[in-house]
Amino acid sequence: MTAQFNVPSTILVGEGACQQLAAQAARLGGRRALLVTDVTMVSSGLAGRCVEQLKAASIAATLFSSVQPDPTDKNVQDGLALLRKENCDLVIGLGGGSPMDAAKVIAVAATNDAPLREFAGYHRIAKPGLPLILIPTTAGTGSEVTKVAVITDTGRDVKMMMLDVHLLARAALVDFELSLTMPASLTAHVGVDTLTHGIEAYVSRKANALTDPLATECIRLTASHLFTAWQEPGNRAAREAMMLAACLGGMAFANSSVCLVHGMSRPIGAVFHLAHGLSNALLLPEITRWSLRGAVPRYAQVARLVGAAANAVADEAAAAALPEYLGRLNARLGIGRLRDFIKAGQAEFEQKLTAMAEAALASGSPQNNPVVPSAGEIVELYRKVW
Numbered sequence: 001m002t003a004q005f006n007v008p009s010t011i012l013v014g015e016g017a018c019q020q021l022a023a024q025a026a027r028l029g030g031r032r033a034l035l036v037t038d039v040t041m042v043s044s045g046l047a048g049r050c051v052e053q054l055k056a057a058s059i060a061a062t063l064f065s066s067v068q069p070d071p072t073d074k075n076v077q078d079g080l081a082l083l084r085k086e087n088c089d090l091v092i093g094l095g096g097g098s099p100m101d102a103a104k105v106i107a108v109a110a111t112n113d114a115p116l117r118e119f120a121g122y123h124r125i126a127k128p129g130l131p132l133i134l135i136p137t138t139a140g141t142g143s144e145v146t147k148v149a150v151i152t153d154t155g156r157d158v159k160m161m162m163l164d165v166h167l168l169a170r171a172a173l174v175d176f177e178l179s180l181t182m183p184a185s186l187t188a189h190v191g192v193d194t195l196t197h198g199i200e201a202y203v204s205r206k207a208n209a210l211t212d213p214l215a216t217e218c219i220r221l222t223a224s225h226l227f228t229a230w231q232e233p234g235n236r237a238a239r240e241a242m243m244l245a246a247c248l249g250g251m252a253f254a255n256s257s258v259c260l261v262h263g264m265s266r267p268i269g270a271v272f273h274l275a276h277g278l279s280n281a282l283l284l285p286e287i288t289r290w291s292l293r294g295a296v297p298r299y300a301q302v303a304r305l306v307g308a309a310a311n312a313v314a315d316e317a318a319a320a321a322l323p324e325y326l327g328r329l330n331a332r333l334g335i336g337r338l339r340d341f342i343k344a345g346q347a348e349f350e351q352k353l354t355a356m357a358e359a360a361l362a363s364g365s366p367q368n369n370p371v372v373p374s375a376g377e378i379v380e381l382y383r384k385v386w
């Protein structure tokens with residue numbers, strides 16, 4: 001199998017990377033930037049500091065701060081209208097995965113005259129977008145380095161997964177200092193999202209020689225530092241390690257794939273509006289247990305990387321230790337069970353299961369899982385995690 005590997009051509013990593021925003025914008029020839037972000041970034045002052053930095057370099061900046069968590073088609077349309085009104089020639093995404101994904105799709109929608117639904121799926125975007133710079137503030141989705149965006153189709157309550165090389169940023173500025181303000185629950189949710197990226201990229205049927213080292217380092221760093229970052233929000237070493245893990249995990253999964261956890265997680269987010277990282281975390285232990293038999297040596301290696309099994313332990317026993325480890329990690333991070341988070345209740349959940357299983361399969365992600373489930377098996381798995 002030939003593997004294709006795409007990442008941004010420029011990635012700046014480390015303390016102070018976001019100070020390079022104006023220099024990178026100028027390098028890309030930007031004169032009028034659209035800064036796509038959310039209200040938290042405005043109230044924290046971070047968005048304002050970015051605007052000032054750009055202005056000092058004679059680059060005009062228009063602020064678009066109405067991106068909501070789990071961005072919608074409407075967020076993209078509103079941002080695009082502002083971009084056109086202000087005649088912007090560069091797009092900047094600042095925030096967690098939500099503003100970054102919205103920025104990605106605004107940048108390609110500016111140059112591709114097609115309804116957003118037509119971008120959904122694999123390699124469906126005809127032309128490159130406007131130059132794009134991404135700055136993550138969570139650790140995280142890794143969206144700053146991925147050719148993936150997830151946008152909710154509000155007409156159908158479906159999270160559209162788009163994968164295309166034209167969604168890549170021209171520059172990613174990965175500055176862990178921006179993640180220091182994350183509250184504990186956000187640190188936990190996005191951190192388990194990172195771990196899920198590493199694990200799914202590594203066990204995927206599309207795992208390859210370029211993604212394996214990135215995935216395993218993502219897993220190792222997360223296992224060593226997530227709990228500390230959660231417990232001690234000001235711990236700079238832990239925050240730095242988690243920001244790096246998120247970036248590595250993004251590069252890994254976008255060039256391998258995510259699998260059944262992400263496939264089942266997106267419908268939960270679309271229908272019941274759980275945060276992406278949280279719904280992944282709630283699924284991860286049980287879906288891992290179900291998938292083990294399809295990739296025992298790989299799951300065993302993951303168990304060794306996270307310290308759930310000693311190096312000398314044989315594959316079967318090592319792999320079997322992984323779901324318990326993941327369940328314990330959730331418990332340590334204060335993440336309970338799915339039923340604690342679905343306010344609509346079990347009857348409503350039960351009613352949606354068939355449609356959710358179909359949406360999971362339609363995304364294409366479950367087909368990369370070590371064991372590929374039927375729709376009926378996905379329904380049963382949803383019931384198990386309830």
Ligand SMILES: NC(=O)c1ccc[n+]([C@@H]2O[C@H](COP(=O)([O-])OP(=O)(O)OC[C@H]3O[C@@H](n4cnc5c(N)ncnc54)[C@H](O)[C@@H]3O)[C@@H](O)[C@H]2O)c1
Nearest residue numbers: 040069070096097098137138141143146148150181182276
């Ligand atoms: N494109 C990809 O490759 C990819 C990968 C995984 C997930 N995603 C998508 O990313 C989205 C989730 O992104 P996310 O989990 O980063 O969260 P988010 O962007 O939705 O942000 C969640 C909340 O945290 C706040 N926040 C962000 N950074 C903060 C900080 N430093 N301090 C305090 N508050 C902060 C935000 O303002 C927001 O209120 C989902 O839509 C998911 O589908 C995309």
Ligand SMILES: [Fe+2]
Nearest residue numbers: 141193197276
């Ligand atoms: Fe994710």
